[in-house]
Amino acid sequence: MAVSEGLAIGALARRTGLAVSAIRYYEAQGLISPWRNAGGQRRYQRADIRRLSFVMIAQQFGLTLPEIREVLSGLPGNRTPTPHDWKTISEVLRTRLDQRIDTLMRLRDNLDGCIGCGCLSLPKCKLYNPDDRAKSLGSGPRYLMGDTPEG
Amino acid sequence: MAVSEGLAIGALARRTGLAVSAIRYYEAQGLISPWRNAGGQRRYQRADIRRLSFVMIAQQFGLTLPEIREVLSGLPGNRTPTPHDWKTISEVLRTRLDQRIDTLMRLRDNLDGCIGCGCLSLPKCKLYNPDDRAKSLGSGPRYLMGDTPEG
DNA sequence: CCTTGACCTAAAGTTAGGTTCAGAAATTAC
DNA sequence: GTAATTTCTGAACCTAACTTTAGGTCAAGG
Numbered sequence: 001m002a003v004s005e006g007l008a009i010g011a012l013a014r015r016t017g018l019a020v021s022a023i024r025y026y027e028a029q030g031l032i033s034p035w036r037n038a039g040g041q042r043r044y045q046r047a048d049i050r051r052l053s054f055v056m057i058a059q060q061f062g063l064t065l066p067e068i069r070e071v072l073s074g075l076p077g078n079r080t081p082t083p084h085d086w087k088t089i090s091e092v093l094r095t096r097l098d099q100r101i102d103t104l105m106r107l108r109d110n111l112d113g114c115i116g117c118g119c120l121s122l123p124k125c126k127l128y129n130p131d132d133r134a135k136s137l138g139s140g141p142r143y144l145m146g147d148t149p150e151g
Numbered sequence: 152m153a154v155s156e157g158l159a160i161g162a163l164a165r166r167t168g169l170a171v172s173a174i175r176y177y178e179a180q181g182l183i184s185p186w187r188n189a190g191g192q193r194r195y196q197r198a199d200i201r202r203l204s205f206v207m208i209a210q211q212f213g214l215t216l217p218e219i220r221e222v223l224s225g226l227p228g229n230r231t232p233t234p235h236d237w238k239t240i241s242e243v244l245r246t247r248l249d250q251r252i253d254t255l256m257r258l259r260d261n262l263d264g265c266i267g268c269g270c271l272s273l274p275k276c277k278l279y280n281p282d283d284r285a286k287s288l289g290s291g292p293r294y295l296m297g298d299t300p301e302g
Numbered sequence: 303c304c305t306t307g308a309c310c311t312a313a314a315g316t317t318a319g320g321t322t323c324a325g326a327a328a329t330t331a332c
Numbered sequence: 333g334t335a336a337t338t339t340c341t342g343a344a345c346c347t348a349a350c351t352t353t354a355g356g357t358c359a360a361g362g
Contacts, residue, residue: 009309025349029349039358094262098259101252104248105252107212108249112245190339191328193340303362305360306360308357309357313352315350317348321344322344324343325341327340330338
């Protein structure tokens with residue numbers, strides 16, 4: 001019952017609501033680094049609960065695990081993160097979120113324009129190749145709603 | 152050179168910017184239904200250019216292919232969709248988009264609250280289990296930032 | 303000591319949304 | 333009438349983010 005024996009993976013799973021398998025997966029992705037006890041089992045700090053919670057929140061904001069790892073690298077490695085540390089890296093999320101909201105609102109404006117004119121045609125309608133997740137549609141130009149650029 | 156021989160899949164691909172493989176995949180998912188010519192090749196109507204464009208726009212709005220199929224089922228099956236038809240189903244997208252923007256803005260407000268108080272702890276901080284994409288985090292309650300419900 | 307439950311690793315399976323490949327048949331171009 | 337393109341099908345492969353499985357090991361209770 002020595003102090004700071006750390007949390008076992010099952011305890012961490014219960015505290016965060018994550019699956020044990022997910023926590024091991026995050027370790028493989030470099031998001032969390034437990035130490036091992038004499039028997040080879042993973043042991044976690046209490047601060048890791050917060051770390052995983054941050055991972056979950058960041059995922060809701062649409063960050064990928066590599067991106068989250070990048071953001072987390074802003075935390076101090078040599079000591080337990082303070083509230084101020086968390087505040088600092090949360091601001092990265094805030095920026096991301098602002099951008100996403102902005103993009104979606106522009107998308108909405110464009111859709112409104114298209115509904116308004118009833119044409120749904122391009123290039124008048126700006127719903128083509130928005131810069132949001134253009135990559136998610138593959139690369140190269142896209143000509144939407146039936147009109148090629150030349151008409 | 153008879154009229155209405157329809158578009159070959161390659162032509163449709165060039166008009167939409169989609170890959171031929173993607174168009175065939177969408178057919179397998181029930182998003183588009185070409186007919187076949189004497190030789191067994193797919194032939195498309197010009198209206199299908201618009202249909203696929205709608206698919207691409209809807210994807211940017213975060214709809215899954217099954218959801219898009221559902222929305223497209225609102226189009227008339229027996230005739231070429233009119234601008235009014237497109238306007239009608241576009242309003243479904245508008246609603247979806249409004250919801251997403253709303254969710255993200257609430258998420259931002261919550262994050263602001265957490266940054267403001269510097270605590271990042273729950274249940275004070277509302278960044279837990281937001282209704283946005285809860286399913287994307289798996290099922291069941293999640294207790295974030297280090298606090299179990301009972302304290 | 304012995305059992306039960308938690309934990310270990312590595313590999314394979316899962317879902318979404320596609321892409322790539324192989325080999326054959328249809329179309330188009332010259 | 334060839335040659336070059338396109339298209340066809342079905343199956344395998346791809347990424348992200350995990351889960352599941354198989355076969356064993358560790359830890360805690362009685």
